[in-house]
Amino acid sequence: MKTIINKLSILRSFKLMSVVLMMSSLFACDYEYDLPEAGSIADKTPPSANFTASQSDTDFLTYNFANLSNSATTFMWDFGDGNTSTELDATNTFPDEGTYMVTLTVSDNLGVTNSFSKEVKVVEPPVPAAITPTIGEADFEDGSEACGDGQDGRDCWRLSGASIHQITGSDGRGDTQAAKYPASATNGRQSYQGITVSPNTKYMFTVYYALQSDGDYIRVSIIDGQLSNYDEFESATLLAQEKGEKNEGKGNYNALIIEFETGANGEISMLFDTNNTSDAYIDDVSIVPVIEEEETEGE
Incomplete structure (x- = not known):
């Protein structure tokens, strides 16, 4: 008897499931969704170019x-x-x-x-103006604080391993202070200073010097790069080197002018040394960029 009842229950369940499936098929619809892909948000934030x-x-x-x-x-x-x-x-x-x-x-x-x-x-940008370098104590006067406490006009000109020049109180141009190189035939004194310039630029160097004996000279070396010790000078690359040899006596200054080009290095330096049997002097050092004159048509 129980077996018959169970079979009837299974039959009823099967018929009910069939009815449910039929009804589902009658009302079922096919839906397709277009989901936004990565990088875009549909209908809310369209792309904006900038x-x-x-x-x-x-x-x-x-x-x-x-x-x-x-x-x-x-x-x-x-x-x-x-x-x-x-x-x-x-x-x-x-x-x-x-x-x-x-x-x-x-x-x-x-x-x-x-x-x-x-x-x-x-547009091609304009070429920047060349640097006019600042030379510390260019006139060798005491009181400048460019390289020290302002008490000594030699502070900007010191180099390790070199023997610095002396200072004369009234033998410079216009009876001012100047650098003095006591008589020495062995290059006894040197003056050195590193400066910053514009690369690949022409410059004009000027120093005024006074000699008292024929055969004496003041020598100027323009160095590509900067030195930390005087021993490095012998192997340094030079941009220019010239001598001032004109002897017109103490207090009579002549200009030594050197035109040079800096090359790719914007860090250069200058070194003064001498060969002099009598006291020699220098004063008023300057370095300025050379201004090239533009050619006009027809010339």
Whole structure:
């Protein structure tokens, strides 16, 4: 008897399930969902194109473009010179100076696009003015604090391993202080100073000197680089070296002028030494950039 009841229960359950499945099939619908893909948000934040442009430090024709776009997955750059790119951030070298209309078009994975355009003016920047170096205690006067406490006009001219010049109180140009090199046939005194200049630039060096004996000289060496000890001078690379040999007596100063080019190094130095049987003097040291005159048409 129980077996018959169980079979009836199973039969009823089967019929009920069949009815449920039939009803489900009658009311069922097929739904398809287009889910937004990575990088885009449908209907809320469509893509927005934007960028900034900056000129290269090494080549004025080359510009770097920083992409500031939002909600975009693909990028198309048109630089206005025939060049294009699909990079996120782009770099372009323009063919020449001029004004170029640069356009960035962006899109997301739903196909929504947006464009942003900006004029880029490609101009060669002006050459910066050459540095006029500061020379500490150029007139050898006491009281300057350029290289010390201002008590000694020699402080800016010291170099380890070298024997510094003396200071004369009234034998300079205009009865002022000057550097004095006591009589010595063995190059007994040296004066040195490192300075900063513009690379690859022509400069004019000037120093005034006074000699008292024929055959004596003041020598000036312009050094490519700077020294930490006098022993390094012998192997140093020189940009220029000249002697002042004109003897017109104590207090009668002559100008020693040297034109030189700095090369690639902006750190140079100058060193004075002598070969003198009588006291010798220098005063008023200067270094200034050479101003090239532009040629006019027809010349």
